[in-house]
Amino acid sequence: MTDKLLRAYGEIDDRFIEECLAETDSCIDGVLERDCGKIVRVNTGRKTKPAAWHRVAAAVILVALALSTAYQVNAQFRQWVISIVRLNGREEIREQHMPAASGTTNSSEAVINVSPVKNIDDILEVQYVTAKKPVEPYEDIYVSTDRGKETYFSVQNNACVSIRNIHSFKGTICWQGQKGFANANVISYQGKQYVRNIYDLYRGDREERKIRQKRFLLSVDDTGGFWLTLSKESDEGTYEYPLRCDGDIQDISTAKLNDIFRNIRIDGKRLCNYPVITNWEKISDRYYCALVGKAQKTAKYYRFDTVQKKAMSLEELTKQKDIRFVRALGNTMIIGTASEGTEEECYDCYRFDLQSAEKKELFHHVVIGEEDDETNEVDRVAFTGGRYDLFTKNGTTYLVDELTGERIKLEGMDADLNTESVLINVSGDKLLLSARFSENGIRKLGILDVPERKLYLLERKNLTQSEESSVHWLTEDTFAIESDRKNGQESMICQYRIR
Amino acid sequence: MLIIFKDMMRGSETFSPYIPTYGMDGERRNCMEDTDIIELYWSRSQEAIRETKKKYDKLCSHIADRILHSREDAEECVQDTYLAVWNRIPEERPSYFRAFLCKITRNIAMDRLDYNLAGKRSRQQTISFEELEETFSDTPNLTEGIELGELTEQINVFLEQLPVKQRRILVRRYFFMDSVVQIAADMNMNINSVKSILRRENRKLRAHLRKGGYGDDR
Numbered sequence: 001m002t003d004k005l006l007r008a009y010g011e012i013d014d015r016f017i018e019e020c021l022a023e024t025d026s027c028i029d030g031v032l033e034r035d036c037g038k039i040v041r042v043n044t045g046r047k048t049k050p051a052a053w054h055r056v057a058a059a060v061i062l063v064a065l066a067l068s069t070a071y072q073v074n075a076q077f078r079q080w081v082i083s084i085v086r087l088n089g090r091e092e093i094r095e096q097h098m099p100a101a102s103g104t105t106n107s108s109e110a111v112i113n114v115s116p117v118k119n120i121d122d123i124l125e126v127q128y129v130t131a132k133k134p135v136e137p138y139e140d141i142y143v144s145t146d147r148g149k150e151t152y153f154s155v156q157n158n159a160c161v162s163i164r165n166i167h168s169f170k171g172t173i174c175w176q177g178q179k180g181f182a183n184a185n186v187i188s189y190q191g192k193q194y195v196r197n198i199y200d201l202y203r204g205d206r207e208e209r210k211i212r213q214k215r216f217l218l219s220v221d222d223t224g225g226f227w228l229t230l231s232k233e234s235d236e237g238t239y240e241y242p243l244r245c246d247g248d249i250q251d252i253s254t255a256k257l258n259d260i261f262r263n264i265r266i267d268g269k270r271l272c273n274y275p276v277i278t279n280w281e282k283i284s285d286r287y288y289c290a291l292v293g294k295a296q297k298t299a300k301y302y303r304f305d306t307v308q309k310k311a312m313s314l315e316e317l318t319k320q321k322d323i324r325f326v327r328a329l330g331n332t333m334i335i336g337t338a339s340e341g342t343e344e345e346c347y348d349c350y351r352f353d354l355q356s357a358e359k360k361e362l363f364h365h366v367v368i369g370e371e372d373d374e375t376n377e378v379d380r381v382a383f384t385g386g387r388y389d390l391f392t393k394n395g396t397t398y399l400v401d402e403l404t405g406e407r408i409k410l411e412g413m414d415a416d417l418n419t420e421s422v423l424i425n426v427s428g429d430k431l432l433l434s435a436r437f438s439e440n441g442i443r444k445l446g447i448l449d450v451p452e453r454k455l456y457l458l459e460r461k462n463l464t465q466s467e468e469s470s471v472h473w474l475t476e477d478t479f480a481i482e483s484d485r486k487n488g489q490e491s492m493i494c495q496y497r498i499r
Numbered sequence: 500m501l502i503i504f505k506d507m508m509r510g511s512e513t514f515s516p517y518i519p520t521y522g523m524d525g526e527r528r529n530c531m532e533d534t535d536i537i538e539l540y541w542s543r544s545q546e547a548i549r550e551t552k553k554k555y556d557k558l559c560s561h562i563a564d565r566i567l568h569s570r571e572d573a574e575e576c577v578q579d580t581y582l583a584v585w586n587r588i589p590e591e592r593p594s595y596f597r598a599f600l601c602k603i604t605r606n607i608a609m610d611r612l613d614y615n616l617a618g619k620r621s622r623q624q625t626i627s628f629e630e631l632e633e634t635f636s637d638t639p640n641l642t643e644g645i646e647l648g649e650l651t652e653q654i655n656v657f658l659e660q661l662p663v664k665q666r667r668i669l670v671r672r673y674f675f676m677d678s679v680v681q682i683a684a685d686m687n688m689n690i691n692s693v694k695s696i697l698r699r700e701n702r703k704l705r706a707h708l709r710k711g712g713y714g715d716d717r
Contacts, residue, residue, distance in 0.1 A: 005631065005642060008653075012670070014599065015594040015598070016674075019670075021558075026614070
């Protein structure tokens with residue numbers, strides 16, 4: 001059946017293949033070359049395959065959960081109360097026809113419009129950013145890409161404010177005999193630093209291209225410290241090795257790399273010498289864990305003690321076999337193992353306390369995050385990456401506190417909607433739920449404020465030509481719905497702030 | 500292996516160094532126009548194959564590799580592609596030379612895959628399209644009575660009426676055999692968005708075929 005369909009796809013109209021290739025030229029190569037010798041458009045602002053610890057964000061960006069208006073907390077199951085706050089009226093988003101905002105300072109930003117703030121029931125502030133070029137939010141600033149060059153701006157008081165303090169971190173770095181290329185912009189704005197790694201496809205000589213196959217990716221951690229991660233792919237699997245930057249980040253030639261895992265060995269072999277090392281998790285300043293091995297399929301999780309310079313197998317530490325994923329949560333680790341005796345790809349999940357070595361099962365035989373509206377036969381969990389998850393059993397959804405194990409039943413879930421994923425904010429106290437994407441965008445949004453024990457429900461309708469594709473948190477109290485129009489040549493972002 | 504990650508370091512947009520070889524070779528700036536390459540084929544100049552290889556070797560290799568997951572097999576497949584193009588062009592004058600090459604490569608790779616699987620030469624070589632199987636598993640006879648050409652025509656009609664984005668996702672997944680992760684990354688989308696679109700559009704295709712009288716109700 002599928003074989004026949006795939007064969008049939010192999011003979012589809014050339015135009016569809018060409019359409020795809022034409023787009024791929026621009027989005028993959030960063031250089032559109034319709035004609036030999038002519039570079040028509042340069043676009044280095046492409047997002048590429050996210051590396052390890054960034055993927056959870058991508059994995060949960062699309063939310064497909066909504067709560068129906070009938071959502072109530074049944075006293076029979078009440079352990080704590082969630083107040084439902086339904087926002088009045090329906091937010092209707094229409095085309096913006098306004099002159100460039102007053103804060104616009106140059107021609108590059110002249111095509112970006114910012115709507116005045118609109119209050120929705122004094123609960124949410126909403127602002128629309130429309131742009132005649134690709135624009136995307138990045139944390140709490142915006143990035144626009146024009147002819148391959150990224151520019152940055154902020155939305156302040158209904159105006160678009162250009163960010164000028166940008167430092168380019170670019171060049172070849174040699175570490176432990178391995179040459180790799182770094183290309184990042186460090187953006188400083190209002191005391192905060194943002195890092196954007198720039199992907200550019202080098203078309204020069206073979207030797208230089210080889211160097212650029214290895215990349216040093218710059219990042220900044222919670223304490224403001226910079227890291228460079230040597231990143232490469234091989235036949236064995238993914239290699240990501242983080243190095244702390246202790247030198248002056250302003251100058252790539254003086255940036256001093258500190259390997260905090262230097263003396264850690266597994267079976268007598270230095271960590272950095274394993275061909276596969278990925279899925280890093282920072283448990284604390286002292287402890288980290290990662291997946292390490294000679295090949296991706298045989299790699300195992302280890303915990304690293306950066307003080308005692310020791311590595312310990314997580315299987316040994318937790319007495320669990322076949323560990324498939326690990327996530328740090330405070331002083332605990334959430335680990336997932338393959339369930340035995342199930343046909344589907346099911347997992348058992350545990351919380352493991354690092355101090356007491358106490359282990360508690362959180363979920364048993366669950367499928368993770370996959371949408372499947374055909375069956376309720378298996379239990380499902382949507383991990384948020386934070387303390388709270390959504391768990392669905394026999395069609396009933398529960399909010400689960402990973403630390404306490406408490407489950408709170410959410411009654412009245414809309415049968416048409418799935419608990420595919422849910423988003424948690426940076427501080428881990430608010431969950432963002434949404435209906436599926438429809439032709440008119442996301443029809444319904446739910447913001448669950450855990451400490452306040454309130455769920456705000458907003459109905460909305462997008463009447464513009466833009467096509468909504470993702471929703472995500474920007475800051476701990478701001479989230480955005482991104483959309484594009486004209487095949488990605490223009491953008492629109494609905495930015496919501498919880499008041 | 501399922502991978503669950505969390506930001507260890509704030510503010511990093513990290514990238515994989517993997518560069519899909521979908522696009523053109525690095526030397527493409529010195530390449531000939533497609534029309535000129537076709538002229539070379541017409542004049543039976545062996546320069547035609549050299550120019551094709553120079554310009555589109557990566558593209559063809561990518562397609563073959565996505566299907567066969569074997570560099571060696573993919574290389575052989577690409578060589579066979581050039582020979583096939585050589586043999587076909589005097590009779591055909593493709594309007595879209597790239598697409599023409601892609602189709603030939605894909606078909607040769609699919610044949611090779613069938614051959615490998617039939618002989619169980621490699622158990623590793625399988626193509627998994629869970630979302631496709633999921634949608635069509637309950638209607639196993641949906642495409643039974645349809646000739647391949649007719650099915651392609653139906654798919655063409657279906658693709659034609661789709662928005663560009665959705666169409667591009669389907670073509671990348673089912674023609675180029677790209678992974679969901681790769682499509683999401685290249686199209687600036689999240690993985691679940693791509694998965695949802697694939698599922699939704701497959702359901703629409705199923706409905707489209709049923710509406711056309713195929714399957715049980717025929």
